[in-house]
Amino acid sequence: MRIMMWWLGAMLSLLVMPVEADELGAQLNQFFKTRDPLHAAGINVVVRTPEKQWPTCSAPQLSLPGNSRLWGNMSVAATCDRERRFLQVEVQVTGDYVVANRQIPRGSALTAGDIQIKQGRLDTLPARTVLDPQQIVEAVSVRDILPDQPVTLSMVRQAWRVKAGQPVLVIAQGDGFNVSSEGRALNNATAMQRVRVRMENGQIVSGSVNADGNILITL
Incomplete structure (x- = not known):
């Protein structure tokens, strides 16, 4: 028992x-x-x-x-x-991440020669560290970046696709129609951002910037 x-x-x-x-x-x-x-x-x-x-x-x-x-x-x-x-x-x-290849002054447009790929512990890197160099193609630095410093998305911005005062083509699209007209941008914007445009008749409209720099408005 x-x-x-x-x-x-x-x-x-x-x-x-x-x-x-x-x-x-x-x-x-x-x-x-x-x-x-x-x-x-x-x-x-x-x-x-x-x-x-x-x-x-x-x-x-x-x-x-x-x-x-x-x-x-x-x-x-x-x-x-x-x-x-x-x-x-x-x-x-452990994986690949992007670091500065040289000192990059504030306001510089990044080129392939400015950055390089390193491998290391990704979990110990600063928040929003760039892992893919394609994320910052044609980006502009918003602060000084030191050599060998991991590049984060907060250190750069995308290049302006449209600048204030620039002539732009506005394309209005709707169900079964497509109308285009010219205007002038009222603010800077990167691709996919919103921009305000003063049309030739004085009317102000708002739309999204596409990759070609045109302003798209969906009606």
């Missing part, structure tokens, strides 16, 4: 043992790789929560708040049946 009770107690203790470290690590890595397939090859998840606080089932359901960032320190909900535990994890990511 004692042997039977000991065996039953041992089996019950096994049922509440936390998931193995290797197994939980593999599940978390797969979870974050699926969430960010572009950088899946460089993802490594480190669990910071003590093992005794891990979920007790072998395959917990993992989830994140909808506004969670992709990398860095975050909290993951791990649910086993009706029991939910929160795991503190560090999502480390």
Whole structure:
């Protein structure tokens, strides 16, 4: 009888043992790789929560708040049946990012020679670091950028596609018609931004700048 009770107690203790470290690590890595397939090859998840606080089932359901960032320190909900535990994890990511190749003065239009690609820990970089050089093609620096400094989107702006006072073509489009007329831009704007235009008859209209510099108005 004692042997039977000991065996039953041992089996019950096994049922509440936390998931193995290797197994939980593999599940978390797969979870974050699926969430960010572009950088899946460089993802490594480190669990910071003590093992005794891990979920007790072998395959917990993992989830994140909808506004969670992709990398860095975050909290993951791990649910086993009706029991939910929160795991503190560090999502480390290695990949390519853009740095300045030389000192770039404020107001300079960036060229291919101004930047280069480096590889390193993306999760330790400043917010909105540029990962793809195509993001800043023809961009203009809004501050001085130092050599080897990671370039962020807050350091640059897109080049003006339309400038205040510039003659522009306004194209009004609607159901079954397309009308164009000339006017003069009243403010600077990049592609896809809104711009106000004074038409030849004095009327002021507002539309979006397309890649060609024309102003599109949808009626």
